[in-house]
Amino acid sequence: MQRALRLLECVAGHTYGAPAKQLARETGLALPTTYHLLRTLVFEGYLRRDKGLFFLGEAAERLSSSGARQKRRTTFVEALARWRDVLGAPVYYAVYREGEIDVLCVSDTPANPAVEEWAAFRETGHAHAIGQCLLSQLGEEERRDHLARHPVRPVTPYTVRDGHSLLRRLDRSRRAGVVTERQEYAVGTVCAAVPVTVGGTAAAIAISLPAHQVDRLLPAAQRLQAEGSRSVGSLALSISI
Known part of the structure; x- marks a missing residue:
């Protein structure tokens, strides 16, 4: 050997x-x-x-390609961990593909744990910042198709109440570039997400914080948007997640 x-x-x-x-x-x-x-x-x-x-030969080239892809994936995970530590918050990476919201990577710590997925993220995109950020990047027809399959419904007492209100919010979010939600998915938690450029795929990187730290949410999201989303997006594109 x-x-x-x-x-x-x-x-x-x-x-x-x-x-x-x-x-x-x-x-x-x-x-x-x-x-x-x-x-x-x-x-x-x-x-x-x-x-x-x-x-x-082809077999060796496949091994080489697989190794390079794994190295890029490791670099991507390290990038999320770096932003997790800088921001002092869990960091999430998600994409919209094949008509569904897919959270692909989460970087958290025992001191700053990620939000528990108590209601399926795919079915509750209207209620969390990740889903709202992804939906805001879709075309009108694709967005309405998603909401027809996963209709707006109460998840907590703070969840957006109906599809029309959600669509108006998505339009505002598209212009602002930062999506925030306060206890709409999980009581006691606030979240923010920013869009990430990954070829033609809708993608987002997000953070979550305890509700009593809500004053930190928007500044942290803006920092992530200004400094982190571009580099994370390029890494995400390179590994074709």
Whole structure:
């Protein structure tokens, strides 16, 4: 296994391919061993041979792509954690795809726990900042389709009461760029969300705070909007979440 990996690493260093003798010399492997390993790696799809030169094959490229994607994902999670610590609040990342709200990543701490999903986020987009931010980015037809499938209903005593009121709020939110809600999804919690540019996908990054810290909500959201949403959005696009 180690010798095969050495060969793969060596081939990866030759953009224009390399012959078996050169690979044997550079890896320090005996030529017969090199030929045997090369044949096996070609058979398994990790290498391909063309005119006596060896190149990385599709299987190796898939491994490389998967590793790079995982590295980008780790960087994205670290970015959310950094903003969590800077803002002193849980940070959420969500997208709207295939007609549904999808919270893909949450970064919190024991001291600043995330909001418990006591009512399905997908079905209560009208009641939380994440959902309202995502819905505000949709076209009118897509938005009405969503609300037809997930109609406005009371979640707490503070939830927006009807679809018309929600639609007016969504229009205001689109212009403001920051969405806030106060105890509409969970009593005792206030939330804010800002839109994130991820190609053609509606996306949002959000924070939540205890209701007694409501004075912190808008300044923290504005800071997230000014400093964090662009970098988080570029990372999100790079990993195609």
